[in-house]
Amino acid sequence: MRRGARTGNPVGRTGGRSAWLPAMDGLRIRCATRSDVDAVLPFWREAAEGTSISDDAEGVARLVARDPGALLLAERHGTLVGTVIAGFDGWRCHLYRLAVHPDHRRRGIGSALLAAAEERFAALGGRRGDAMVLDRNARAQHAWRAAGYAPEEQWRRWVKPLDG
Numbered sequence: 001m002r003r004g005a006r007t008g009n010p011v012g013r014t015g016g017r018s019a020w021l022p023a024m025d026g027l028r029i030r031c032a033t034r035s036d037v038d039a040v041l042p043f044w045r046e047a048a049e050g051t052s053i054s055d056d057a058e059g060v061a062r063l064v065a066r067d068p069g070a071l072l073l074a075e076r077h078g079t080l081v082g083t084v085i086a087g088f089d090g091w092r093c094h095l096y097r098l099a100v101h102p103d104h105r106r107r108g109i110g111s112a113l114l115a116a117a118e119e120r121f122a123a124l125g126g127r128r129g130d131a132m133v134l135d136r137n138a139r140a141q142h143a144w145r146a147a148g149y150a151p152e153e154q155w156r157r158w159v160k161p162l163d164g
Contacts, residue, residue: 027109028076029116036080071086
């Protein structure tokens with residue numbers, strides 16, 4: 001948490017301590033479980049900027065099983081309104097799939113998810129985070145800049161599908 005007292009909704013145990021967020025009109029941020037996988041995939045199709053080859057039920061279920069704190073969900077009154085994947089490989093902190101449903105944007109949900117992810121990283125000993133942001137998604141780039149992230153022009157992501 002960047003500022004203020006620790007009041008609000010618990011995210012869950014990550015690295016031995018609880019992450020806390022300010023109370024936000026029924027908003028709850030929690031770690032995903034296996035039972036959430038079937039809701040996450042259609043949510044990403046609607047709220048995220050497209051999907052990728054790794055966006056399938058088996059892959060998300062493996063993520064949740066391997067690292068139960070990595071996929072954070074934001075719910076408002078029981079409805080999924082946002083997600084972020086806060087992956088930590090023991091060395092670096094990686095942010096993926098920060099997505100907020102279009103009907104719930106500009107209400108602090110993305111910031112709350114990011115604060116929960118950063119709290120998780122701090123608890124795990126992470127020192128540097130990076131975010132995956134599409135080149136064509138100017139709105140997301142603006143949001144990441146506002147959150148204190150900056151592009152590193154010297155890096156280019158190289159990807160190879162491993163299933164083919």
